Amino acid sequence: MSAEERRVAENRRARFDYEIIERVEAGMVLYGTEVKSLRQGHANLRDSHALVRQGECWLINLHIPRYEQGNRWNHEPDRARKLLLHRREIKELEAKVKQRGFTLVPLRVYFDARGRAKVELALARGKKLYDKRESIARRDADRRIARAVRGRR
Numbered sequence: 001m002s003a004e005e006r007r008v009a010e011n012r013r014a015r016f017d018y019e020i021i022e023r024v025e026a027g028m029v030l031y032g033t034e035v036k037s038l039r040q041g042h043a044n045l046r047d048s049h050a051l052v053r054q055g056e057c058w059l060i061n062l063h064i065p066r067y068e069q070g071n072r073w074n075h076e077p078d079r080a081r082k083l084l085l086h087r088r089e090i091k092e093l094e095a096k097v098k099q100r101g102f103t104l105v106p107l108r109v110y111f112d113a114r115g116r117a118k119v120e121l122a123l124a125r126g127k128k129l130y131d132k133r134e135s136i137a138r139r140d141a142d143r144r145i146a147r148a149v150r151g152r153r
Contacts, residue, residue, distance in 0.1 A: 004113035009043035014105045016135060018124035021102065024093065027084035028059065028117050031075045033067035038117055040067075043109050050083060050104035050121055052094040057083040059106060059119060083119065096123055 014020075030038075037043075044063040051058055059081045066074045085093075096102050107120045127135070 006111045008038050008041055008109045008111065008117075009045050010108040011045035011048070011106055013046065014107055014122065014124065016132065017127060018103070018105055018122065019127055019131070020107075020122045020124050022123040023107070024085070024089065024121045024123070026057065026119050026121055028119055029082040029084065030117055033070040033073060033075045034064050035117060036070070037064050037067045037075075038109065039111070045106050045109065048106050050106060052090060052097065052104075055087070055090060057085050057090050057093065057104075059083055062106065062109070062119075083121075093121075093123065101125065 042065045046063075048059065048061040048063075051060060061078060062081060063077055064075070065077055093104060097104060102123050102125055105122050105124045107122050109117065109119050112118050
């Protein structure tokens, strides 16, 4: 993440549940009240995923709450949102998802340096239970090492 980007939401659980193979940046088709709600920092990536349908990429279950001042022009919070990718990128992602059993998981939603809302997608493979245990053990070991180093100073 560069200094100009402003993070709105992050899916930290995805890094625990999935082995991340490749990352892709995509734009989103949004309504005005959705952008305003995102600018206030409201979004929830939990249980969201992306899929390719009829040559288009869609983000499913991204929850952007209603904008408080939006009154009757407000958006539907859980609607499917179209992702903006090049046709070649969509075809590559679709082939990988179909053949190798990967899934498309959003890692974060942010505004780029030009103020446009973006989503970072990850081509990921689900971890098995023993992989998750290994991740937990590695994280605990790293914490113990960091604690020991801090204690020696």
